[in-house]
Amino acid sequence: MLLITTPTGNSGRHVVNQAIRAGKTVRAFVRDASKLHPDVASHVEVYEGDLQDERALQMAAEGTEAVFYCIPQSGEPEDVRRYYQSFAEPAARALQAACVKRVVTISGGKGDPDDIGPSGPLAAMEREFNNTGVATRHVRCGYFMENFLYTVPQLRFRNSFSLPVSADYPMALMAAEDIGKTAARWLLDSSWDGQEGVNVPFGQSTSCALIAEVFSEVLGKPITFLPITGDEYKQMLMKFGVSEAMGQSLKEMFASIHDGSIGDATGAAHQGGVTLRAWAMDHLKPAVESPDSFHG
Secondary structure, eight states: OEEEEOOSSTTTTHHHHHHHTTTTOOEESOOOOOOOOHHHHSEEEEEEEETTTTTHHHHHHTTTTTTOOOOOOOOSSHHHHHHHHHHHHHHHHHHHHOSEEEEEEEEEEEEEETSSHHHHHHHHHHHHHTTTTTTEEEEEOOOEGGGGGGHHHHHHHHEEOOOOSSSTOOEEEEEEEEEHHHHHHHHHHHSSEEEEEEEEOOEEOHHHHHHHHHHHHHHTTOOOEOOOHHHHHHHHHHHHHOOOOHHHHHHHHHHHHHOOSSSSSTSSOOTTSSHHHHHHIIIHHHHOOOTTOOOO
């Protein structure tokens, strides 16, 4: 029996689909069961509950061998470290009490709790799980391609996109699908033990200048990359409803990208991964062209 949290999330939905395809018995822990796709709901045992509820998570984990655990993304926290801590601490206690053998988490950075941006709180999460003695694999992510969906209004109306990096700086891009598949591979493998951070194979390592070229080809119009400062990026995020604290954290994340703390921007492209062009065709182009896109 496998327990999968956030089965409707960017990565979790790919994990649960991989587990179902592998013929595993799956228990899905979800805040709102009505959001589960019917094809998933019909193949899993559903536990509805809050991930911050230690007792609920422990009950869901009872009798399971391995757990996929992901802290839900939110743009609203007023204290980013406390937000991650409020999930990690009860989860570590719950899964230890349930005698789970293996845990696979979604993380980021290089496992240093002192890192700035979200990487520090995620590293602290890793430490909470490691302190339990449970075998763990922390899947450390680079920059989600899905984050480009937040540039849809600028792409649609201004034919441009902006990030607080230089045009020629290579970023490790990866699709949520690859992140989910990497996590699922570890979740489905019962042969490992110990505690490690593992990287995600990514479609390509590329600069924003080259990203603009790909977007131009996919969208059929010239797209320009316009660099902005970290403070400008933070203000842009806050206009979309992101809290000041989270805006500051994401500003710091890009500083970490520049100093090499997030992702492996120099690694070789993973041949089996989702390329930026393929992702943009499947996800970005429909969002830019749809008048009903929630990003518009």
